[in-house]
Amino acid sequence: MTKRTGSLALAALTLFPALAFASGAIEGDVKQQATNWHAIIMFVVFVAFTMGITYWAARRTRSASDFYTAGGGISGFQNGLAIAGDYMSAASFLGISAMVFDKGYDGLIYSMGFLVGWPVILFLVAERLRNLGKYTFADVASYRLQQTPVRSFAATSTLVVVAMYLIAQMVGAGKLIQLLFGMSYSSAVVMVGILMVCYVLFGGMLATTWVQIIKAVLLLCGASFMAFMVLSTVGFSPELMFEKAVAAHAKHAAIMAPGKADPVDSISLGMALMFGTAGLPHILMRFFTVSDAKEARKSVFYATGFIGYFYILTFIIGFGAIMLVLNQPGMMETITKDGKQITQLVGGSNMAAIHLANAVGGDMFLGFISAVAFATILAVVAGLALSGASAVSHDLYASVIKKGKANEADEIRVSKITTVALGVIAIVLGLVFEKQNIAFMVGLAFSIAASANFPVLFLSMFWKGLTTRGAVIGGFIGLATAVVLIVLGPAVWVDVMKHKAALFPYKNPAIFSITLAFVSTWLFSVTDNSKSAAEEKAKFDAQFVRSMTGIGASGASKH
Amino acid sequence: MNEDVLKKVQSNPKFKELVHKKTSLGWQLSIVMLAIYYGFILILAFSPSTLGAPLAPGMTMTVGIPVGILIILSAFVLTGLYVRKANGEFDQLNREIVEEAQQ
Numbered sequence: 001m002t003k004r005t006g007s008l009a010l011a012a013l014t015l016f017p018a019l020a021f022a023s024g025a026i027e028g029d030v031k032q033q034a035t036n037w038h039a040i041i042m043f044v045v046f047v048a049f050t051m052g053i054t055y056w057a058a059r060r061t062r063s064a065s066d067f068y069t070a071g072g073g074i075s076g077f078q079n080g081l082a083i084a085g086d087y088m089s090a091a092s093f094l095g096i097s098a099m100v101f102d103k104g105y106d107g108l109i110y111s112m113g114f115l116v117g118w119p120v121i122l123f124l125v126a127e128r129l130r131n132l133g134k135y136t137f138a139d140v141a142s143y144r145l146q147q148t149p150v151r152s153f154a155a156t157s158t159l160v161v162v163a164m165y166l167i168a169q170m171v172g173a174g175k176l177i178q179l180l181f182g183m184s185y186s187s188a189v190v191m192v193g194i195l196m197v198c199y200v201l202f203g204g205m206l207a208t209t210w211v212q213i214i215k216a217v218l219l220l221c222g223a224s225f226m227a228f229m230v231l232s233t234v235g236f237s238p239e240l241m242f243e244k245a246v247a248a249h250a251k252h253a254a255i256m257a258p259g260k261a262d263p264v265d266s267i268s269l270g271m272a273l274m275f276g277t278a279g280l281p282h283i284l285m286r287f288f289t290v291s292d293a294k295e296a297r298k299s300v301f302y303a304t305g306f307i308g309y310f311y312i313l314t315f316i317i318g319f320g321a322i323m324l325v326l327n328q329p330g331m332m333e334t335i336t337k338d339g340k341q342i343t344q345l346v347g348g349s350n351m352a353a354i355h356l357a358n359a360v361g362g363d364m365f366l367g368f369i370s371a372v373a374f375a376t377i378l379a380v381v382a383g384l385a386l387s388g389a390s391a392v393s394h395d396l397y398a399s400v401i402k403k404g405k406a407n408e409a410d411e412i413r414v415s416k417i418t419t420v421a422l423g424v425i426a427i428v429l430g431l432v433f434e435k436q437n438i439a440f441m442v443g444l445a446f447s448i449a450a451s452a453n454f455p456v457l458f459l460s461m462f463w464k465g466l467t468t469r470g471a472v473i474g475g476f477i478g479l480a481t482a483v484v485l486i487v488l489g490p491a492v493w494v495d496v497m498k499h500k501a502a503l504f505p506y507k508n509p510a511i512f513s514i515t516l517a518f519v520s521t522w523l524f525s526v527t528d529n530s531k532s533a534a535e536e537k538a539k540f541d542a543q544f545v546r547s548m549t550g551i552g553a554s555g556a557s558k559h
Numbered sequence: 560m561n562e563d564v565l566k567k568v569q570s571n572p573k574f575k576e577l578v579h580k581k582t583s584l585g586w587q588l589s590i591v592m593l594a595i596y597y598g599f600i601l602i603l604a605f606s607p608s609t610l611g612a613p614l615a616p617g618m619t620m621t622v623g624i625p626v627g628i629l630i631i632l633s634a635f636v637l638t639g640l641y642v643r644k645a646n647g648e649f650d651q652l653n654r655e656i657v658e659e660a661q662q
Contacts, residue, residue: 105610108627109603116596116630119637123585123592127645242619256621257611263604270600294646301635301642308631315627545568548578549653551660 038367057203080302085212100318104255111311117277170430197423230320272510276446279453282387451478474521485509
């Protein structure tokens with residue numbers, strides 16, 4: 001197997017390998033493939049079905065609570081599936097199996113990073129968040145602080161995270177659909193944008209949740225089938241699978257062992273993945289869709305189970321692809337890149353899972369998996385759009401501009417206008433960034449979530465001494481540090497801006513930016529001797545009682 | 560929440576018990592998870608050959624494979640432990656606190 005070429009793709013893989021896929025590890029020119037009718041028909045069925053659900057959801061979505069949180073009426077099990085659906089992106093599915101296909105064991109390492117954040121969210125964040133908040137994580141961060149500055153900060157950082165994530169998904173979707181369906185890039189991007197707006201605009205959180213649930217079930221079924229078929233070819237002996245894979249792979253036994261990694265970068269990446277998950281606004285928002293803390297806990301338990309199971313499957317799928325797809329006739333192509341001839345999988349390594357689907361299940365199953373990959377992107381972007389819309393309508397419009405006196409109909413109207421605006425922006429950015437290397441963007445989204453949202457959210461719940469000044473200054477310092485260090489680091493400074501050496505040596509800034517955010521939030525809080533700071537500290541006890549017991553927490557709305 | 564309810568809850572010994580139990584379990588399990596994961600990352604960074612060694616002489620499967628799978632399983636088991644404890648014992652205690660505060 002020839003090493004993946006191009007410093008861009010390589011940087012993408014090393015920065016955030018699994019996520020990099022959706023953000024542009026499908027680098028440069030993707031050849032448009034022949035129209036894949038099986039996939040298109042299955043995808044049309046998926047869209048028709050989810051549109052039916054959206055119609056059903058639209059009739060049940062009237063109040064702001066319905067729109068943002070499906071009225072808080074989602075069960076823990078359903079929410080667990082929806083969280084899994086929100087989190088298992090096409091990036092995880094295709095990206096991690098591609099990573100295993102290329103590097104073997106290292107792919108498993110990234111799966112772990114994506115998973116271990118969940119238990120920590122459960123132990124420290126989930127139930128407190130549910131007890132204190134209503135629609136957005138800013139509800140919690142600003143619970144006893146001044147509304148205007150804290151919500152402005154939270155909305156800004158939410159929108160930055162959502163924008164980065166959305167661009168990455170749109171560009172990834174365009175390239176993926178070009179490869180899978182044989183459609184043009186621009187029509188793919190426009191279609192994703194329109195469908196995203198439809199789900200959110202008409203069906204709100206209820207439709208978004210069900211799209212995520214259905215997608216999660218389809219993805220888990222498809223991946224289970226693939227893993228089963230892979231294992232059946234080796235008589236269900238993992239040892240035999242590994243033997244065959246080692247024999248087929250150009251790196252031989254090296255695929256069974258971890259590759260070289262810089263300690264600082266490894267720890268930093270681990271921190272970004274772990275705490276970034278706990279700071280992603282579209283993920284945090286999901287905890288408000290359940291009725292109480294008990295269901296919030298259950299959702300994390302189920303989500304962790306589904307996500308963990310899924311990562312074990314992708315590991316088998318990656319090894320299965322080495323065994324059954326690599327070097328098989330019709331699966332490889334020779335392309336010229338950077339003046340060098342290289343032999344690679346048709347469409348690149350990210351297609352490993354897709355080719356494997358063909359190898360184990362034929363054209364029909366290939367079509368099914370392609371449609372699932374597309375559905376996966378739709379479910380993720382719908383969740384992002386809803387989160388961005390709620391930051392604008394609930395945090396900025398209702399709380400900052402109207403000072404909490406907005407009427408509900410106006411607030412819903414603003415969120416719907418924002419949804420349409422986000423759809424248009426997403427399409428435009430998707431088209432603008434088509435030829436750009438945007439691999440760093442999902443990394444940036446995770447780093448910002450970990451360095452800006454997480455410290456403020458965490459300290460607001462756990463530390464009495466937090467003041468408005470500390471939260472806002474510390475949060476913005478975390479945000480700015482994450483952005484600046486990524487720009488000065490290898491992913492942007494060298495790979496995008498083509499400088500020779502990076503000014504900041506590490507690919508991932510999280511270890512520095514998270515620390516700096518915590519320290520500066522602490523410093524600007526303890527030195528805050530204002531009268532309002534004293535009042536904010538005094539309100540902590542009541543907040544603490546509510547976060548622990550749920551007394552006063554917003555409940556499920558009655559239908 | 561009015562002052563009266565707040566005072567009742569805060570002075571209830573069951574509330575102190577709940578806070579103590581829930582907080583210490585949450586932190587203990589978090590530390591276990593962090594120790595497992597960062598322990599793994601440190602082995603990865605400083606002694607990758609430990610994980611790359613064959614599971615048994617002559618085997619292709621390396622030590623790292625079951626270790627990786629076990630870490631994924633440990634995350635699931637730890638969340639299960641917490642949910643069981645919190646949704647059972649802690650919620651029972653919580654219900655009593657809420658009832659007593661509203662009397």
